[in-house]
Amino acid sequence: MDHSKPSSALAFLQSSSLPMLVQEEIERLIMTGELPVGSRINESDMAARFHTSRGPVREALRSLEEAGLLRTEKNRGMFVREISFEEADEIYELREALEEVIGRRVARRISPDGVARLRAMIDAMRVAAQAGNLEHYAQLNLQFHDILLDTAGSGKLTETYQRLIKELSLFRMRALDDGGGLRVSVDEHSQIVEAMASGDAERTAQAMRQHVADSRARMHKAMGRTAPADLSTSSPSSSKKA
Incomplete structure (x- = not known):
């Protein structure tokens, strides 16, 4: 029996999926802070770490650069990208509008089981917040919003939102920590879920938008900046929670 074709197909599958696996792992290292903002990415070190050649690492790094998580410096290599305050503020402003769209879609689509799943997520987030476990809370927060994106059911919306969130993750953990967000963020997420459970699309959209405004x-x-006019007048709750 000729095994050449299956073997070739398997080899192709392995080689094509390896860069993606390496990319996911490097992205995880960036998101958790193990590869901090500004740190240089060494291809050889990464290849040794993942027990692979430099080819898949190079391909993974190119994809992460396209996703906005890395930057290239001529003759110096590739670095974890640093997001400026001004860029982060622009991302937050865009995210407010996106969250409103997501909220409306989810309120119309979510099932009772989906609501129960989100409530369980909030319970886990509350435990992490009470323990002061910032990294675990941040991971749960990302998972929470991933569930909302899946429920919203829009590929283009997911693609746009996830790119913004990944870039913002390079900046936002300081706001959760120094800005006091860990203490109130759980309650904001709980309000979002209860709005979704009510089936009220507009209430959900506004709860989602206000959560981002409060995060902003x-x-x-956290950065010692004065809130812009559009933020400080968004609602009474934003000034209380800031």
Whole structure:
């Protein structure tokens, strides 16, 4: 029996999926802070770490650069990208509008089982917040919003949102920590879920938008910046939670 074709197909599958696996792992290292902002990525070190050649690592790094997580410096190599305050503020502003769209879609689509799953996520987030476990809370927060994206059911919306969130993750953990967000973020997520459970699309959209506005206000506080006019007048709750 000729095994050449299956073997070739398997080899192709392995070689084509390896860069993606390496990319996912490097992305995880960036998101958890193990590869901090500004750190240089060494291809040889990464290849040794993942027990692979430099080819898949190079391909993974190119994809992460396209995703906005890495930057190239001529004759120096590739570095974990640093997001400026001004860029982070622009991302927050865009995210407010996207969250409103997501909220409306989810409120119309979510099932009772979906609501129960989100409530369980909030319970886990509350435990992490009470323990002061910032990294675990941040991971749960990302998972929470991934569930909302899946429920919203829009590929283009997911693609746009995830790119913004990944870039913002390079900046936003400081706002959660220094800005006091860990103490109030759980309650904001709980309000979002209860709005979804009610089936009220507009209430959900506004809860989602306000959560981002409050997060943005916390970022301004953490960085010692004055909130812009559109943020400080968004609602009474934003000034209380900032």
